[in-house]
Amino acid sequence: xxxxxxxxxxxxxxxxxxxxxxxxxxxxxxxxxxxxxxxxxxxxxxxxxxxxxxxxxxxxxxxxxxxxxxxxxxxxxxxxxxxxxxxxxxxxxxxxxxxxxxxxxxxxxxxxxxxxxxxxxxxxxxxxxxxxxxxxxxxxxxxxxxxxxxxxxxxxxxxxxxxxxxxxxxxxxxxxxxxxxxxxxxxxxxxxxxxxxxxxxxxxxxxxxxxxxx
Numbered sequence: 102x103x104x105x106x107x108x109x110x111x112x113x114x115x116x117x118x119x120x121x122x123x124x125x126x127x128x129x130x131x132x133x134x135x136x137x138x139x140x141x142x143x144x145x146x147x148x149x150x151x152x153x154x155x156x157x158x159x160x161x162x163x164x165x166x167x168x169x170x171x172x173x174x175x176x177x178x179x180x181x182x183x184x185x186x187x188x189x190x191x192x193x194x195x196x197x198x199x200x201x202x203x204x205x206x207x208x209x210x211x212x213x214x215x216x217x218x219x220x221x222x223x224x225x226x227x228x229x230x231x232x233x234x235x236x237x238x239x240x241x242x243x244x245x246x247x248x249x250x251x252x253x254x255x256x257x258x259x260x261x262x263x264x265x266x267x268x269x270x271x272x273x274x275x276x277x278x279x280x281x282x283x284x285x286x287x288x289x290x291x292x293x294x295x296x297x298x299x300x301x302x303x304x305x306x307x308x309x310x311x312x313x314x315x
Contacts, residue, residue, distance in 0.1 A: 135159060136195050138203050139166060139232035139266050141186040142211040143219025146287060147296055148189040150280040151210045154312050157198025162190045163272040163279075166232060172270055178226045186226050190269050200238055204245045206311035207231070212303045213249075214257035221294040232266040239263055255303065 142148040145163035152161050165173050168184030178185045193203065211219060211229050218227040231246075233239035242263045250259060271277075280287040291297065301308045 134194065134196065135192050136200065137234055138191045138193060138200060138238070139188055139234065139269060140191070140203075140207045141167070141188040141228065141230040141232070142207060143187070143222055143227045143229065143296070144290075144294070145187040145189050145272065145276065146279040147291055148210070149278065150287070150291075151309070151312055152189065152191050152203070152206065154314070155193075155198060155203070155206055156313070157194045157196075157202075159192045159194055161192075163276045164188055164190060164269050165226075165272060166267060166269045167230065167264065171268075175273055175276065179224070181224055181226065184225070185270075186228060186230055187272075188230070188232065188269070200241055201245065202311060204231070204242060206309075208245065208249060208261075209304050209307050209310045210300060210312070211261075212299055213259045213261040214255055214303065216260040220296045220299050229261040231261065231263045232269075233263060234266045239265070254305075254307065 140148060140152075142151075149161040149163055152158050164187075165178050165183075165185040166188045167186050168178070170177055170183040170185065173183050173185050177183050178187065191203065193200075213229055216228060218224050219229065231242045233242055246259055246261070246263065249255065275282075297309075304310075
């Protein structure tokens with residue numbers, strides 16, 4: 102197993118053993134003028150961290166989606182065979198940020214040309230996907246994907262699929278807001294995994310576009 106992946110699993114095991122999660126109540130649900138987006142972009146800790154910085158994002162929730170197993174655990178998903186990907190459910194205010202804006206951020210915070218995982222994390226559960234919650238989101242996602250292809254800004258074809266959203270299972274509590282709870286472990290993992298360096302190599306000056314102070 103890759104040493105950097107071992108670091109991540111050790112960090113998870115450590116937190117699971119000693120972290121007592123504070124009760125803060127459920128994350129806001131789509132409604133009252135809010136909307137929802139679901140993206141798989143590799144490690145959900147990192148996707149949460151990126152989208153929490155985007156103005157108009159109300160909440161982010163790490164979880165699992167796209168597979169055939171009900172109520173999967175982290176171990177089920179990362180072991181392979183469940184069909185699920187690590188993903189993040191984003192509740193956002195369309196009056197502040199549009200779905201198109203979120204797509205713009207998503208593409209530029211991942212390597213959409215990598216079909217084998219993301220960065221140091223390999224396997225299906227770490228591959229990218231856009232899960233559209235309705236036909237309009239699917240249309241917008243397909244259009245944004247095609248626009249990037251037509252612009253010729255990437256050296257390789259985009260392999261990220263646009264899929265219909267299905268059941269989304271929240272990840273274990275110790276995964277939620279991991280980057281806030283455990284900043285040292287999180288930053289070490291993110292750096293050692295090469296996420297930001299690879300995104301910069303793929304996207305150049307467009308890397309992490311749409312994220313303030315990035």
